[in-house]
Amino acid sequence: MKDRSLHDCLADCHRAQGEPELELKALRAGLEACARASPKADRPTIARWRSYFLFRALECAAAGEDEPALTQALRELQGTRADLTAVEQVLVDLCHCTVLLARRRFDAALSQAGATLPAATAAAAALPADCPSLVDLQGALEIGSRDGLYLATLGRGPAARHLLAASGQNGPPAVRHLAAFQTSVHCLEAGDLEGAEAALRAFGTDPALSPLHERAAQMLAQGLLALAKGDAVGAKLVLSRCLKLAHRRVGNTQLVAQVLNVLGPLLASQGDREGADQMLTSSATLSRALGDAPSLLAALRAACEAGIGTDAEQGAAYLAKKEGQLAERVGDVVGSGAHAELVQAAETRLAHPPPARPSVKDARVFIRPHLRNLAPYKPIVPLDVISARLGFAEKDIVKLDANENPYGPPPEVTAALASLEYPNIYPDPESRALCEGLSRWHGIPVEHLMVGAGADELLDFIMRCVLEPGEYIVDCPPTFTMYAYDAAVNAARVCTVPRLDGFRLDIKGIKKAVEEVRPKILFLTSPNNPDGSIVSDEDILELLELPVLVVFDEAYIEFSDEPSKMGWVQQYENLIVLRTFSKCAALAGMRLGYGAFPLSLIEVLWRAKQPYNVTVATQVAGLAAMRNIPYIERVRDLLVVERERLSAALLEQVPYLRPFPSHANFLLCRVTDGRDAAALRERLAREYGVMIRHYSTPDLQDCVRISVGKPEHTDKLIAALVALQ
Incomplete structure (x- = not known):
């Protein structure tokens, strides 16, 4: 028994390290150990071990697309059938299904599964909870679940759901939950949102769940769906609550490990490597204590793929370190000889990590989750x-x-650009000459002014500096669509307060929104784009009393009789006023915008601003335009x-x-x-x-x-x- 356990553990380590050849070798050694068993040994037990090793060998060969090994493993599995119980024969039939799937014979695989799984689930329902055969049968049904996952990753969502339904229907709760949960994860990865939602509904509303289990399952479903829809902040919040409930109230340690394995990569994608390390280490520790090899391997793989550390090599070293800890655990169980062998293997890998294997199938995994489904902004066609x-x-x-100025810029701009000097030198990072010119033009102290590559850059810059992921802005449509777009780019949420008849602001609605969602920023445009309406002084003053930063966009103010509110920033700490050269000075193609900020705010913003954001040519054009204000x-x-x-x-x-x-x-x-x-x-x-x-x-x-x-x-x-x- 110890020899067989040792080979099983060695195969686990090789699989975690991504070494299918060595894994297959360890499994073959396990088969040889079964063959050397004493004639007096328990034949059903030996047959069960032999089937287990054969199945793993088949799975390993399928992963490596080793056709001869696939054929040999299946033939040997069929040869053991006479020594197996009826329940154990399900495992052989499902292995056959796995081979068919590996060969992409989908119809034959589904036919095989359809003939096998209903009988298996009926048998599982009839077995008592403490029956050893139930464990084997649950393993068989897990194979059906995994094959459903394989179909899901190939984009065959309906076939995947069919197979999952067959493997989980009428089965024990643990199998149903595992099938539904894992299907949802893989459907999400394959972009099959419909399949994921169906699986998560089944997972969260199973009648076998206790009220607390049901709450935890539903929270996990909500978190995964939020993650699929790009709401990383919402997913993190819901999954964290699910983790606490599952750990403290439900006591479902397998669910805890599953949540940790989702949270770890999520935190890593957001740059929180320390948090990801804690989550995945906790999952590995918990899975190890449970003897839950699939969850343990999932945690180790997630740690390596997330690249915990500064590069791929450190990620591999991290994995090797965890294998060393696993080796110590296994050594305590199977004896000092196994302990020494496993620890030596882990230490060798730690000292000489293998080169990173290509594991990325889609470069979108590197993109922040909330951006993967971002709707693009639709600009004007050139x-x-x-x-x-x-x-x-x-x-x-x-x-x-496009609201462009058809008259073009002052002639001084064209002349200045024609005689442009020093384009090889970086521009003034603070655009000091421009800010001084703007100060003289508008009568605003220069300390309040900042220039950007268009007012659009300043909009995005303000959001990056002010908003945490998940925090709200207030948007009042119809208005400039860049506000909502930039909020989405910065993982913020948008609280929409539509305008009233005549495009008037809904002041009561804005106040209610500020009270309910506590937004950080309120965006107002005056004159408003696209209707050209003005925000009255009374409305602005009333809104400035609210605990929210008001960003007042005056891109079109020159065409109205209203005075600019730039000077107000000297009185109100929660007001920013933005202007642009695009409209009045006809410099839309040069990208030049500017803003007036409270001193307490601009002092911090300067620290985060990109130093060379406004080009030499743009600064020259802006200065030249201000030399001819009469034009x-x-x-x-x-x-x-x-x-x-x-x-x-x-x-x-x-x-x-x-x-x-x-x-x-x-x-x-x-x-x-x-x-x-x-x-x-x-x-x-x-x-x-x-x-x-x-x-x-x-x-x-x-x-x-x-x-x-x-x-x-x-x-x-x-x-x-x-x-x-």
Whole structure:
């Protein structure tokens, strides 16, 4: 018996290290030990050991795609059938199923499983809990579960669920729970969210679960689904609660090990290597004490794959160290000779770790979980792409879809860029000359100002510095969609407070949201994009009384009669005001934005800012633009006049468009008379080369947004709209 246990433990160690050849060798040695057994030995016990080693040999050969070894192992398994009980014969039949799966003969494998598993589950239900054969049968049903997992990883979700249902149906609770839980994990890894949800529902609502077991199982299901949907913070929170419940109240140590094996890689993916180490070490210790080899090996593999340490070599060393601890444990059980052999093997691997084996099948495993299913931001299509797509020359396209300034920047900008010096030298990391120019222009102390590569960069920068994963922002749609997008990128949550009629802010709704979810940031835009409405001073002052950081986006403020709120940051510690050169100074392509911050906040933000984020060319362009403020003001006046002319022309000549009042350089229009807004946008582009913006969100799906252009642009647009009546 000791010899057989030793070979079994050696095979475990080789499997954990990813050495299938040595694992197979150890299993063959176990088979030879069975053959050398005394004639007086218990023949059923010997047959059981022989089947166990043969099954493991078959599994190992299948993993290594060793066809001769597969065939030999199956033949030997069939040869032992006469010595096995009816229950033990299930194991042989399921091994045959495994071979069929390894050869990708899916239909034959499912047929084999369908013939075997119902009888096996019925037998399991009839056996008493203390019957030794029940252990063997549960192992057989676990094979059915594992084969279901194999199908799941191949993307054959329905077949996987069918096989899992067969292996768990009417079986003992432990088998049903294991089948459902492991299926959910592998379906999630394979992207089969439907299969995962079905398995988790079965896992969390099993009638055999006690109330506390059911709570723990349901929490585990919620955590796994949250993880699959990219909510790493929510998953960590739920799984941590599940761990406490399973450990302290339920006493389900196997469930605890499973949760630890999920939490460990999750923490590692978030950069918490210390936490991951604690989770996986705890799982290994617990699994070792239980004699739960699958959970133990899962913990060791997770530790190595997560690369606990600074590189893959240290990850392998970590695994070898854990194997050494396992060796000591095994040595206590099987004797000093085995102890010495195993410890020596572990120490050898620790001193000379093997090169890292390629184990990554999909590079997305390196991506933070919450980003894997992130919906991409949909930017405006570039002019050259539009030209190629529509067949219009670039000069003939009327581009009214991105709120760009059609007049271009002051002539000083072009001259300054033409004579640009020192592009080989890194730019001023603090953009001091720019900040001093902005201070003079707006009358704001320079200490309050920071420049970024567009206001968009500052939006993302503020969120990175302020928000912890899982914390909330308040968004008031319809508005600039970058707020919600950047929140998703930074693993934050969005509390949506929709605007009222006329695009007015729902002040009561915002106050309620602040009270209920305790957000860190409230984003406001004035004039608001896409409708051009203004936030009143009364509303701003009321919202500044709330315990939330108000980020006030004034990208279009120049086109309104409202004064900027930049100076308010000297009075309010919870106010940031953002501005941009993209609209008023026509520098959208240079990416130049800036913000006014409270001194207590900006002092900390400077420490985290990327040092060379604003290029030499961009800084030169911004300084040149500020040398001709009168030009900027003249262009603004032209666009405001043209905005009003465009609005009047739409009201008079285009009955199916109803423009909303606007204080920006664009008009939002409701498409009426049963017309389709998307189709209107498409026809204007395809037939006339006129580009406008259409929104696909439910609150704006019947709307288009039209940027204000030059008079000739307005004329061409109106003519096209009239022609389309």
